[in-house]
Amino acid sequence: AAQDVTIPIIVKDTTSFYWQIVLAGARKAGKDLGVNVPELGAQSEADINGQISILENAVAGGPAAVVISPTEFKALGQPITEAAKSVKIIGIDSAADSDAFTSFLTTDNVQGGRVAADGLAEAIKAQYGAAEGEVALITSLPGVGSLDQRAQGFKEQLAAKYPGLKLVADKVADGQATTGLNIMTDLITANPNLRGVFASNLIMAQGAGQAIAENTMQDKIKLIGFDSDDKLVKFLTDGVIAGLVVQDPYRMGYDGIKTALAASKGESVEKFVDTGANLVTKANMGDEKIAALLNPKLD
Amino acid sequence: MTASIPDATTLGRPRGTSGVPILELRGLEKRYVGTHALKPATLAFEAGEIHAIVGENGAGKSTLIKLLTGVIPRTSGEIFWEGRPVGLATPHEAIDLGINAVHQEVVLCRHLTVAANMFLGEETSRFGLLQHRAMVREAQRTLDDLGFDLPAHVLLGDLTIGQQQLIAAARAATRGTRFLIFDEPTAYLTRREAAQLFALIRRLEAEGVTIVYISHRMEEVFELATRVSILRDGTLVGTRRIGETDEADLIALMINRSIEQIYHKDKYTPGKPILETRGLSGPGFEDVSITVREGEIVGLYGLIGAGRSEFVTTVFGRHKRTAGEVLWDGRPVTIRSEAEAIELGIALAPESRRDQGLCLNLPVGLNLNLPVYTKLAPTGLISARQEAERADRQIAGLRIKTPGRATLASSLSGGNQQKIVIGKWLNHGAKLFIFDEPTVGVDVGTKAEIYRLFSELLSKGAGIILISSYLPEVYELADTLHVFRRGRLVSSHGYHAATHEDILTRAIGV
Amino acid sequence: MTDVTNKARGLPKGRLNILFGLTLFALLLLLWVILGFATNSFWTGNNISNLLRQGSMTAILAIGQTFVIITGGIDLSVGAIVGFTSVIVSLFLQWGLPIWAAVVLTLLFGVAIGLFHGFGIVRMGLPPFIITLATLTSLRGIGLLITNGATISITNDEFTAFSRANFLGVPSLFWMVIMVAVPAYILLNHSRWGRYLFAVGSNAEAARLSGVNVPRIIYMAYVLSALFASFVGLLLAARIGIGNATQAEGWELQAIASSVIGGTSLFGAIGSVHGPLLGAFILATINNGANLLNVNSFWQRIVTGVLIIVIVYFDQLRRRRG
Amino acid sequence: MTDVTNKARGLPKGRLNILFGLTLFALLLLLWVILGFATNSFWTGNNISNLLRQGSMTAILAIGQTFVIITGGIDLSVGAIVGFTSVIVSLFLQWGLPIWAAVVLTLLFGVAIGLFHGFGIVRMGLPPFIITLATLTSLRGIGLLITNGATISITNDEFTAFSRANFLGVPSLFWMVIMVAVPAYILLNHSRWGRYLFAVGSNAEAARLSGVNVPRIIYMAYVLSALFASFVGLLLAARIGIGNATQAEGWELQAIASSVIGGTSLFGAIGSVHGPLLGAFILATINNGANLLNVNSFWQRIVTGVLIIVIVYFDQLRRRRG
Numbered sequence A: 001a002a003q004d005v006t007i008p009i010i011v012k013d014t015t016s017f018y019w020q021i022v023l024a025g026a027r028k029a030g031k032d033l034g035v036n037v038p039e040l041g042a043q044s045e046a047d048i049n050g051q052i053s054i055l056e057n058a059v060a061g062g063p064a065a066v067v068i069s070p071t072e073f074k075a076l077g078q079p080i081t082e083a084a085k086s087v088k089i090i091g092i093d094s095a096a097d098s099d100a101f102t103s104f105l106t107t108d109n110v111q112g113g114r115v116a117a118d119g120l121a122e123a124i125k126a127q128y129g130a131a132e133g134e135v136a137l138i139t140s141l142p143g144v145g146s147l148d149q150r151a152q153g154f155k156e157q158l159a160a161k162y163p164g165l166k167l168v169a170d171k172v173a174d175g176q177a178t179t180g181l182n183i184m185t186d187l188i189t190a191n192p193n194l195r196g197v198f199a200s201n202l203i204m205a206q207g208a209g210q211a212i213a214e215n216t217m218q219d220k221i222k223l224i225g226f227d228s229d230d231k232l233v234k235f236l237t238d239g240v241i242a243g244l245v246v247q248d249p250y251r252m253g254y255d256g257i258k259t260a261l262a263a264s265k266g267e268s269v270e271k272f273v274d275t276g277a278n279l280v281t282k283a284n285m286g287d288e289k290i291a292a293l294l295n296p297k298l299d
Numbered sequence B: 001m002t003a004s005i006p007d008a009t010t011l012g013r014p015r016g017t018s019g020v021p022i023l024e025l026r027g028l029e030k031r032y033v034g035t036h037a038l039k040p041a042t043l044a045f046e047a048g049e050i051h052a053i054v055g056e057n058g059a060g061k062s063t064l065i066k067l068l069t070g071v072i073p074r075t076s077g078e079i080f081w082e083g084r085p086v087g088l089a090t091p092h093e094a095i096d097l098g099i100n101a102v103h104q105e106v107v108l109c110r111h112l113t114v115a116a117n118m119f120l121g122e123e124t125s126r127f128g129l130l131q132h133r134a135m136v137r138e139a140q141r142t143l144d145d146l147g148f149d150l151p152a153h154v155l156l157g158d159l160t161i162g163q164q165q166l167i168a169a170a171r172a173a174t175r176g177t178r179f180l181i182f183d184e185p186t187a188y189l190t191r192r193e194a195a196q197l198f199a200l201i202r203r204l205e206a207e208g209v210t211i212v213y214i215s216h217r218m219e220e221v222f223e224l225a226t227r228v229s230i231l232r233d234g235t236l237v238g239t240r241r242i243g244e245t246d247e248a249d250l251i252a253l254m255i256n257r258s259i260e261q262i263y264h265k266d267k268y269t270p271g272k273p274i275l276e277t278r279g280l281s282g283p284g285f286e287d288v289s290i291t292v293r294e295g296e297i298v299g300l301y302g303l304i305g306a307g308r309s310e311f312v313t314t315v316f317g318r319h320k321r322t323a324g325e326v327l328w329d330g331r332p333v334t335i336r337s338e339a340e341a342i343e344l345g346i347a348l349a350p351e352s353r354r355d356q357g358l359c360l361n362l363p364v365g366l367n368l369n370l371p372v373y374t375k376l377a378p379t380g381l382i383s384a385r386q387e388a389e390r391a392d393r394q395i396a397g398l399r400i401k402t403p404g405r406a407t408l409a410s411s412l413s414g415g416n417q418q419k420i421v422i423g424k425w426l427n428h429g430a431k432l433f434i435f436d437e438p439t440v441g442v443d444v445g446t447k448a449e450i451y452r453l454f455s456e457l458l459s460k461g462a463g464i465i466l467i468s469s470y471l472p473e474v475y476e477l478a479d480t481l482h483v484f485r486r487g488r489l490v491s492s493h494g495y496h497a498a499t500h501e502d503i504l505t506r507a508i509g510v
Numbered sequence C, D: 001m002t003d004v005t006n007k008a009r010g011l012p013k014g015r016l017n018i019l020f021g022l023t024l025f026a027l028l029l030l031l032w033v034i035l036g037f038a039t040n041s042f043w044t045g046n047n048i049s050n051l052l053r054q055g056s057m058t059a060i061l062a063i064g065q066t067f068v069i070i071t072g073g074i075d076l077s078v079g080a081i082v083g084f085t086s087v088i089v090s091l092f093l094q095w096g097l098p099i100w101a102a103v104v105l106t107l108l109f110g111v112a113i114g115l116f117h118g119f120g121i122v123r124m125g126l127p128p129f130i131i132t133l134a135t136l137t138s139l140r141g142i143g144l145l146i147t148n149g150a151t152i153s154i155t156n157d158e159f160t161a162f163s164r165a166n167f168l169g170v171p172s173l174f175w176m177v178i179m180v181a182v183p184a185y186i187l188l189n190h191s192r193w194g195r196y197l198f199a200v201g202s203n204a205e206a207a208r209l210s211g212v213n214v215p216r217i218i219y220m221a222y223v224l225s226a227l228f229a230s231f232v233g234l235l236l237a238a239r240i241g242i243g244n245a246t247q248a249e250g251w252e253l254q255a256i257a258s259s260v261i262g263g264t265s266l267f268g269a270i271g272s273v274h275g276p277l278l279g280a281f282i283l284a285t286i287n288n289g290a291n292l293l294n295v296n297s298f299w300q301r302i303v304t305g306v307l308i309i310v311i312v313y314f315d316q317l318r319r320r321r322g
């Protein structure tokens, strides 16, 4: 009978590894709790209209509750308020301009940007003796809320805590690893004194990491990435990358469904949960908790 | 007034008949890059006359027409309409004056209906909405009135080229036209359609429309025209009243030499059969049995749509046969593709140079060599030298008027394009040559040359199938003449064994 | 494009267009019936409203695109125009302009872009593919520059409420489709300019020789396409409540696909208004159905690709037989 | 597309192609000289290596695309093929296949895709735009399905080392361009199949009646394009060390743009091998230069769009005068 309960989860972009981990967590929760969990999502984090349509369709299906990660703060506000009139809405990962959420499980992306800044400063200090020098930022796509927040947190933290670190380039790519790679190689060429880079998502970290490996610059340029997969973990092990900011997408998915089920039954749930952002370096990657984050169980 | 200006080239403009010439050119000139297409020409068209223009391929006839209709800009010179200078920079301007033309290549819209084409640019509408039905009715009335047996509501693309040409003529005739130009209108018409066209022209003449008529067919010129102007190499070499000249005179003026005999024919004793069809059927024709022997010209005559082109293209492997047999050198063969036909030794010069014959935006040289690359480059790699040599040989041999082999085929005059269509097969070493309307738009001089080439091919033991809708041509050249009607072979005749009238009767089928 | 695929052109078609329209409509109904059986939620009023809303924007783009394709051209910029004008209108509203003024000014931007395309094609002799590709690239850049890569929020609730409103039980977005389609239909089939669009696509030289002002017709087609795209930009801005230059990525291909599924020929001179409408709603139905059936979104892509091939193939077959 | 833009075709060109190639080359050199003055780092060996690497993949795609465009078609699927084959080869390597086997199998996938395109166009009578658009959509879906939206890491260092290697001081990626371009040049200009490509693009019916096996030539063009794309997929996988189905998005438009900048006519029958090469490296130089000059990436898009218009415009002018 519990299988009749449907709780769809809507992510920002089904074509990215990060969101696949979220979905994996949700899938597991569905199995554990006996809930039917349709896995929905747009095909790009920039496709706001697509996500609105998916939300509309999901609500039309008459689910018990909906778990959603809004792609854009303002744009999803009204549709979510609208949807909340008929079902309970649980937000994960990012916020939206609506107070109709029953519960929220988020990583603070601004905080993630700050963690990245800290990690970069530390790595530069370890190499050069002081948190000083030129740094750069590579963003995967323009107009994506979470990426903008990471950039914001990163820049704020630099300004507030590390006046010695000068942001010399703030590049926006087109979502392609190759573009990230090309931007990184050109940054290396154009800025011989570059000491650090923050590549603020998985794909950019892969591209930038490859550029550093190609040019064997790992001792000169410290790279901080965001999120992880085995490619980046290998880079980390090999010392190509100085650190990764890692969230807990699996838990977000799992707890999202769990909370939604509870809420749909009328149980009271916590309004805000911070699932945290951690800096992973070569030094701490062996820790049990971190290792679990780096190798989420996907099936 | 402009009438007092003396004129060197026109031979005494007839005065008094209708006063001021309706259209007058003074020093009109057109240069293309590398070609002086029309050298300064001065000429006056009298109101109400039928003025023929003749000249070799590439002499500049179409160029002159395009200048008069605002299709291309002129390099220099002046044009006067009823004594007033006019710009004629756009087709619109020409149409507003009442100047219309039926251009050499049919230029209408295949995707629109006949009625839509006839009204294109002059649609009738009420409150901004098109009067579809009224226009179809009106177009149909016009067609019926002209005696053209054509429907107005079908898509133009569904008609044959000849029928499209008639529509183009009907359309030009009904637009408040005062000055109407026909650029080789009969090239794609059968005799019957040509007769319809002539009736239309006569009627327009009676209504006082001035007509300019371009043709390579001398008898048409003599049948219709009141005066005739001759162009040679872009120069206007003279104007004659029709009563004061004859065919030989015009030809001499056109090509600067005389031709004693256009239809050149040598008789060879036919050898072994090359190709035989037995009860062959396919799309558009049924149960056709013919034999082509070495040294023989087999002519196929018929009205438009009689199925001759379909028959030969099926033999050539373009369409699938549905019944019957093809024998090659006495052995039954199945020809599945054009490449297989060529491999056997068949060459086909198709009827429509624009749609089937030429790659217009490619160089002349490539067009000439296209069927022989398998021979020029057996390994796949091309020898640039051989390629060039062969192209140049063809250009020289056929006297194709072009700046060089690298020139694009589209910039050649219509007749010269036709020479490429034929020429690309001549040195191909085929045994059987199929020429479908080979002399469409070709000038008399070249025609004579082409017929001489036929003889040469025959002397080497080849056989020829000649399709022509121009009866004198097949009549004079064919050793055996087959008449087609509605997809069937209705009669066969030996050389000069039947009269013109006999053959026509068979083709029309009383 | 290649002539090989082109044989269908020469054969009689006559009234077949209408018939074909009907067949596509039958296909759409068939999809709906199947989905009605396969899911409980398809035939709910809510879902039908959703479906109508979801297909609306592509439908309007596809109609504009069809005008361009009929002339034998293509407009790759429509997606970028949508994103760009969503930014423009948000900006105007942020400045406090009244809605009508913001709307009119934004549409004027659309017209200007269309004029630019016409200019590039007619005066500069650029291939439509290239000039609209260039506009695509540049417009996204300009939009990003204006917003500095961020989004502009629209605080004017009256403006955003519009996209969710219903009128006579039908979503206002779908009314907008009707508002565009009806004049478009009259223009294409019952006015001389429509006739000239076909004539230019069929044989521009013949049209010119008949006294048709070919450049003006080309301008018209591209202006309409860009105007419709900017109109969609308005609708999108109202729907998502923000202006963002990177929105509507790839919508140009969706619009072209809708148009072609609806029977428009990329060689020009063949097309209708109802065709692209049906095409757009078929695509929307595929997506909607896949969501309702909980089909993996990766499978959705595969299915869409396959369906495009199947539908266009049967269209070709039918025409060839016709 | 529209005939209006098409006047240029009728005019004689002769040797102008070569001249035009030279002029594009001059433009490229000019850009290089300017960048040499504007930045300190442009003329460093390292940067030139980077530049050559950056332009390489688009260049190879553009050559394949050119073959297709010469026949009068278009191949929208090349970007998707690159992404898809990067997944395929990663998978093969993950299974532990030796490099040569993984490479050969992946290229065979490319050939199969090209054959499918040929089949769709020749046998099913689909417009090239539609069949390749459908493949684009479906291939991305299949790739995502295989990887479940993730990336496959390539742990075979020998394979990834290749993209970083140099030979005679020139990046191996650029050697790959040469390896593709030289046979492509011979095929296009010195073999009869090259002549046939042009003939089919100019008038398929005339080519057919001259004994050209038109379907085979169409198959050839699409197979080459897809083969080159799958080759680029290999290079991409080697370069970024992962297989990911969403990579190379939009590269089809880049390839087409490179080809057209290089003088290829979208109406068919006009094109070369050196043109798209130069086009690709001009685009790469614009991006590289903008990065070195630290130009805002939004401006980069605008500049790219404007430059495309300017370059193609002057190309048209030159031809028209010619």
Ligand SMILES: Nc1ncnc2c1ncn2[C@@H]1O[C@H](COP(=O)(O)OP(=O)(O)OP(=O)(O)O)[C@@H](O)[C@H]1O
Pocket: B032, B033, B035, B036, B037, B055, B056, B057, B058, B059, B060, B061, B062, B063, B064, B104, B401, B410, B411, B412, B413, B414, B415, B416, B441, B443, D010, D011
């Ligand atoms: N667009 C063009 N560009 C360059 N040269 C051209 C162009 N059009 C025509 N010509 C040249 O101008 C000359 C005159 O051509 P025109 O078409 O007027 O000849 P014509 O007398 O009509 O011949 P035909 O009897 O073969 O139709 C020819 O040498 C031709 O090659």
Ligand SMILES: Nc1ncnc2c1ncn2[C@@H]1O[C@H](COP(=O)(O)OP(=O)(O)OP(=O)(O)O)[C@@H](O)[C@H]1O
Pocket: B160, B161, B162, B283, B284, B285, B302, B303, B304, B305, B306, B307, B308, B309, B310, B311, B351, B469, B484, B487
């Ligand atoms: N693909 C086809 N399938 C079926 N019928 C066809 C096809 N093509 C043409 N036909 C028909 O075959 C008949 C023969 O047409 P065709 O034009 O070849 O005759 P023709 O004797 O060569 O006349 P001409 O060359 O003078 O126009 C016509 O009735 C035409 O409608």
Ligand SMILES: [Mg+2]
Pocket: B061, B062, B063, B104, B183, B413, B414, B415
């Ligand atoms: Mg002529």
Ligand SMILES: [Mg+2]
Pocket: B308, B309, B310, B351, B436
């Ligand atoms: Mg015929």
